[in-house]
Amino acid sequence: MSDWFPELAQQEIERQAGFAQVDVFDELPSTSDHALANLAAYSQHLPALVVARRQTKGRGRGSRSWFAGDGALTFTVMLGTKDTPIPTHHWPRCSLIAGVAMCQALEELAQSDAFQLKWPNDVYLAGRKVCGILVEKRDAAEPVLCIGIGVNVNNSLENAPDDVQQKAIALTDVTGEQHFLPEILLVFLTRFQTLCQQNVDSLEGLLPYWQTHCLxxxxxxxxxxxxxxxxxxxxxxxxxxxxxxxxxxxxxxxxxxxxxxx
Missing domain, CATH: 2.30.30.100 (SH3 type barrels.)
Structure with missing residues (x-):
């Protein structure tokens, strides 16, 4: 296990968030592509999580790409039908729930009110994108929900080209601090689970938060x-x-x- 993601952090995610398998890599082309390519194996050990320190060919919605260098948090969550109370036919709602969960997690850790949500699930900080989320449903032995997330955390964009700076931002650019990536991941996972439990029948409970954070x-x-x-x-x-x-x-x-x- 790498120093950026200690063994103890993996154990805490397995214990507190109840994950059966947590795989950590220094580099992957895409955590979601890796998850989907190995879905038959992962589906035997759900819920499962793939985390990478660097992602070289990350995917967004449509044909968009998501590059994440050192300091970003990139991961894919795999859930089976027994791992979420949201019924399969309502899994698209998990897209918005994931966006709210990440927005709340970052808001809590950064102690900032500058976070906003752009439908369906992008998280913005100070008017620029800080997190992208891609939700996909696949069939293995059973339906599997794959939630791929990329968050700009410690990978400062202050020296990026102007066109990039105008559209994207990293958490560290606002807080001036280096953040412990496993902590952000664990806060997101537990928040996501809680929000799923609270919004089984509809997203009514999320509306007040969304209304105050809608970009x-x-x-x-x-x-x-x-x-x-x-x-x-x-x-x-x-x-x-x-x-x-x-x-x-x-x-x-x-x-x-x-x-x-x-």
Whole structure:
């Protein structure tokens, strides 16, 4: 086990978060690709977790990439049907729950109120992206929920090109501190589990937090689902996790797709 992720930290995650298998790597192309490539084996030891110190070919939604150098926290959580109270047909809600869980975890550790959420699950800090989340469902012996997350923590972007600095930020750029990555991971995992237990039937319980942290509320947004483009003013989300957009023809509920302009 590496010094950045001590054996004791692995044991605490296994004990406190109840993970059956925790694999830690110095470098992987993508934690999610590794998880999916070895899903048959991991599905025998769920819940499972893959963590990497560096990720060279991380994946975001669509064709987007997520590069993470030294100091970032990159990991993929694998959950079976018995590892979450959220029923399989509502697993898409876990995307928003994961975003809220990470936002709350970072907010708690950084003692900052500058964190916001961009639908469906991106976490922003001081107006720039600090965390990306990709949720995928795969079938092995049983359905498996894979949650891939990348967080800019100790990998300062202060010396990055201007175009990168305008869009992304690291936790250390705001706090001026170096953070213990396993601590952030454990806080997220336990928070995610708690929020899943509290929001089995709907996301009603998350609405107050989302409303105060929504990056897009009141802004003009353009969403795309397949070939359909919808433009209007963001009004937050509803209890199902759908994005509410007030258009010239009335309010629309966007259940999937992406925000292409805001």
């Amino acid at each position: 897009l509320t009141g802004r003009s947004v353009e969403t795309r689902q397949a070939e359909q483009i919808i433009t209007g003013e963001c009004r937050g989300i509803d209890a199902s996790g759908a994005l509410l957009v007030q258009t010239s023809a009335g309010q629309r509920s966007i259940v999937s797709g992406e925000i292409v302009r805001w």
